[in-house]
Amino acid sequence: MIFFVRFLKFLTSFLIAALFAGAGVAATYGLKWWRELPDYRQLDSLSLGAETRVFARDNTPLGSLIPKIGEQAISRTLVNLNEISPFMVAALVSNEDRRFFEHYGIDPYGLGRQFQRLAAGDSVQGGSTLTNQLIKNTLLLDEYQQARTPDRKIKEWLLSVQVERSFTKAEILQNYLNTIYWGDGGPVELYGIYSAAQAYFRTTPRDLTLAQSAYLTVLVPSAGRYFDYKAMRPLMKTLLGRMVEDRWITQSQMDAALREDLQPRGWKVLYDKAGNITSAKLVDRTQKELKAVTTVRYPHFMGQVEQELVRRFGRDKVYGSGGLRVYTTVDPRIQAAVETASREATGLPPGATLGATIIDPFTGEVLGMIGQKLNGSGPPAAWNNAAQGQRQIGSTIKPLLYTTALSTGLTQDHREDDKPITFPCPTCKEGVYAPENFEGNTTYRNMTIREALDRSLNLVTVRLADRIGLQTFFGKLRELGVPPNDGTGLAAALGAVETTPVRMAAAYAPFANGGLYRAPRYLTRVTTARGEVLYDDGLNPVKPTRVWTPQIAWLGLDMIRGVVNDMTAAQGGLAWPAKFGDWPVAGKTGTSNGPKDFWFVGTTPLYTGAVWVGKQQGGDMPERGYYSGLINGPIWRRMMELAHQGQTVRAFSEPSGIQYVDAPDQQFLPGVRMAVLDPNYSDAANTDLQENTPPPVQYTESRYTSVYNDPLTVLIDVDRTTNRQATEFTPPENIVQRRVYIEQLPAYAPDDNPAPLTDEKADPAAVKAVRNQNAVPQIPDPKDKASEDKAATPAKP
Numbered sequence: 001m002i003f004f005v006r007f008l009k010f011l012t013s014f015l016i017a018a019l020f021a022g023a024g025v026a027a028t029y030g031l032k033w034w035r036e037l038p039d040y041r042q043l044d045s046l047s048l049g050a051e052t053r054v055f056a057r058d059n060t061p062l063g064s065l066i067p068k069i070g071e072q073a074i075s076r077t078l079v080n081l082n083e084i085s086p087f088m089v090a091a092l093v094s095n096e097d098r099r100f101f102e103h104y105g106i107d108p109y110g111l112g113r114q115f116q117r118l119a120a121g122d123s124v125q126g127g128s129t130l131t132n133q134l135i136k137n138t139l140l141l142d143e144y145q146q147a148r149t150p151d152r153k154i155k156e157w158l159l160s161v162q163v164e165r166s167f168t169k170a171e172i173l174q175n176y177l178n179t180i181y182w183g184d185g186g187p188v189e190l191y192g193i194y195s196a197a198q199a200y201f202r203t204t205p206r207d208l209t210l211a212q213s214a215y216l217t218v219l220v221p222s223a224g225r226y227f228d229y230k231a232m233r234p235l236m237k238t239l240l241g242r243m244v245e246d247r248w249i250t251q252s253q254m255d256a257a258l259r260e261d262l263q264p265r266g267w268k269v270l271y272d273k274a275g276n277i278t279s280a281k282l283v284d285r286t287q288k289e290l291k292a293v294t295t296v297r298y299p300h301f302m303g304q305v306e307q308e309l310v311r312r313f314g315r316d317k318v319y320g321s322g323g324l325r326v327y328t329t330v331d332p333r334i335q336a337a338v339e340t341a342s343r344e345a346t347g348l349p350p351g352a353t354l355g356a357t358i359i360d361p362f363t364g365e366v367l368g369m370i371g372q373k374l375n376g377s378g379p380p381a382a383w384n385n386a387a388q389g390q391r392q393i394g395s396t397i398k399p400l401l402y403t404t405a406l407s408t409g410l411t412q413d414h415r416e417d418d419k420p421i422t423f424p425c426p427t428c429k430e431g432v433y434a435p436e437n438f439e440g441n442t443t444y445r446n447m448t449i450r451e452a453l454d455r456s457l458n459l460v461t462v463r464l465a466d467r468i469g470l471q472t473f474f475g476k477l478r479e480l481g482v483p484p485n486d487g488t489g490l491a492a493a494l495g496a497v498e499t500t501p502v503r504m505a506a507a508y509a510p511f512a513n514g515g516l517y518r519a520p521r522y523l524t525r526v527t528t529a530r531g532e533v534l535y536d537d538g539l540n541p542v543k544p545t546r547v548w549t550p551q552i553a554w555l556g557l558d559m560i561r562g563v564v565n566d567m568t569a570a571q572g573g574l575a576w577p578a579k580f581g582d583w584p585v586a587g588k589t590g591t592s593n594g595p596k597d598f599w600f601v602g603t604t605p606l607y608t609g610a611v612w613v614g615k616q617q618g619g620d621m622p623e624r625g626y627y628s629g630l631i632n633g634p635i636w637r638r639m640m641e642l643a644h645q646g647q648t649v650r651a652f653s654e655p656s657g658i659q660y661v662d663a664p665d666q667q668f669l670p671g672v673r674m675a676v677l678d679p680n681y682s683d684a685a686n687t688d689l690q691e692n693t694p695p696p697v698q699y700t701e702s703r704y705t706s707v708y709n710d711p712l713t714v715l716i717d718v719d720r721t722t723n724r725q726a727t728e729f730t731p732p733e734n735i736v737q738r739r740v741y742i743e744q745l746p747a748y749a750p751d752d753n754p755a756p757l758t759d760e761k762a763d764p765a766a767v768k769a770v771r772n773q774n775a776v777p778q779i780p781d782p783k784d785k786a787s788e789d790k791a792a793t794p795a796k797p
Contacts, residue, residue: 399453399511416452472688501610557652596620657680
């Protein structure tokens with residue numbers, strides 16, 4: 001008896017201890033699960049991935065910017081519950097959660113049925129409420145895409161109860177109908193009732209019939225049922241019967257739905273008078289692809305539009321809250337001209353491609369853009385050489401230097417020697433920088449800078465840069481949106497500066513518009529899907545930067561008109577192939593060392609454009625037989641002559657204060673007259689010379705770092721073989737440093753790890769961190785042999 005009492009006490013103590021231990025474990029796990037729960041209130045403003053629709057300047061549609069889940073684009077347009085057929089709502093409730101309006105997120109009857117099935121040794125089927133499924137598809141989507149965990153279902157239940165307490169049944173239904181997966185839509189995955197109605201029946205959710213609603217509902221558990229229409233008919237009949245039982249519809253409505261001539265996209269189905277299938281054949285599964293939604297015109301331009309939108313408004317705004325309506329700068333007529341010139345371009349060096357653009361010099365609007373050499377009607381490769389490819393610009397930089405020199409008071413007949421010269425350079429071989437003319441040709445003459453620019457002579461150019469001072473020149477480059485690379489010396493005057501064709505076109509625009517710089521832009525107006533105006537350039541115009549006075553801009557324009565017109569091919573002219581019709585043309589060729597990059601940048605009174613030709617992955621092109629004037633010039637001419645078709649020929653707008661004189665040394669420039677300032681307008685040359693000294697430096701961790709820099713750029717490591725940001729897997733020999741605009745960072749993101757967007761509205765801390773880092777960019781260490789001036793050899797014309 002005593003033993004039994006002791007055993008009973010022991011057992012009681014053990015059970016109490018086990019109960020407390022179990023309660024402690026449950027409390028621990030409960031607290032852990034509670035802390036890990038996402039905020040259910042996110043459903044209030046949940047970004048479900050809506051399409052942003054984009055239009056050209058003539059309001060014709062360009063396509064949609066479609067969000068992605070992983071690497072797969074999705075099609076989803078958000079709709080309100082009152083924009084959905086009542087048949088669709090009723091069918092969904094009857095099929096997925098018949099007690100939806102009675103439970104509070106968890107259906108005890110459904111759970112009981114599942115436990116009965118488990119006890120009987122059967123597999124679990126269904127049991128989830130619509131609220132549970134909404135949680136899976138939104139708040140717990142990441143967890144459901146990963147490995148299954150035992151506590152995931154408990155989190156789902158906890159969130160379901162919270163959602164049911166905070167949202168109405170109508171709100172839950174609306175969110176659920178916008179998140180359901182409805183199968184493969186070809187280039188996109190179909191999410192939400194709008195995409196399903198469009199893909200399967202080419203109708204709107206509001207106009208779905210009872211039969212169509214039943215069909216789409218039967219697809220919800222398994223979108224693959226689309227491929228066996230005969231097997232779907234019994235399931236549809238069962239669903240319609242449930243709807244009759246639940247009093248959503250009448251028996252006569254069910255009978256009429258079964259007799260409807262239902263034709264899902266891609267199927268050819270024949271019925272008898274009673275609605276029974278006599279034959280069903282899948283004739284073309286691609287018919288349910290959303291071609292009208294996913295087709296994108298001008299993909300390179302659209303990529304820049306997307307970057308600009310995300311930078312301005314943030315990803316959630318672009319792809320959530322119903323999407324945006326975006327009106328852009330692109331002109332379909334001019335875009336067609338650029339594409340035609342790319343498609344017709346012949347004679348490119350082996351392995352080369354191109355990038356080309358046309359902008360409006362008076363607004364900065366990008367009117368046309370192509371980032372690849374087009375071949376036939378096939379789509380271009382994804383990389384956009386016109387806006388993403390940072391390339392050394394070669395001699396196209398020279399007009400910017402020469403015009404800066406004119407703005408300090410020099411004239412076109414200012415003379416410099418075309419003779420060998422060296423400059424001290426601690427980081428260069430043998431301690432000196434010794435530029436040369438193209439192919440070593442030297443005249444050993446003293447000549448005007450007008451002739452030197454016509455001939456694109458490096459020795460005269462470097463002397464001129466040294467005369468006015470690099471800091472004077474670099475200041476203008478920054479104002480023109482073409483900041484020099486860190487540590488670049490006099491080689492910058494010969495083109496050892498990297499930028500894109502779009503930005504070079506913008507840098508040349510001041511020649512045509514009287515000296516004003518405007519950054520390239522792609523947007524004119526942005527609204528929400530409901531019409532709320534988020535941006536309107538007419539209401540909020542961006543003030544341009546005054547780079548040169550109108551008179552100095554005209555002198556610079558006169559010089560690059562001379563590059564095109566002063567010399568014939570026999571006389572050694574470089575840019576004459578750019579001329580077309582009676583239109584006045586001004587521009588400059590350029591070739592970087594290697595040669596790697598061929599350029600032509602120029603302007604007419606209407607449009608400014610740039611063409612780059614080179615190998616996308618980098619690397620030299622043939623040294624003989626290929627020249628920028630003979631390759632890029634004709635491409636530029638072709639796109640411009642097409643862009644100017646139907647336009648009345650007009651002249652550049654000349655400002656007051658300009659006079660003309662004969663060029664000296666007429667034996668070298670016969671018949672040429674040069675523009676000079678009227679003495680009464682001498683104040684127009686108003687650029688002050690800056691001290692030609694390196695910017696202040698501070699010593700940090702054995703590296704010299706400049707404290708002067710463009711706050712809108714950042715120095716990054718780039719894999720030269722991919723034009724993407726280097727990662728820890730990039731071989732050291734492939735890494736080069738490149739300065740890029742902060743807004744361009746997404747374009748350089750590694751394929752498997754997109755770079756964070758630095759939109760001040762979306763993430764001010766990120767922008768601040770980048771700019772703080774950018775305040776002290778590295779420049780070459782004089783002791784580091786690897787930092788030798790890569791531009792010590794001459795740029796070619």
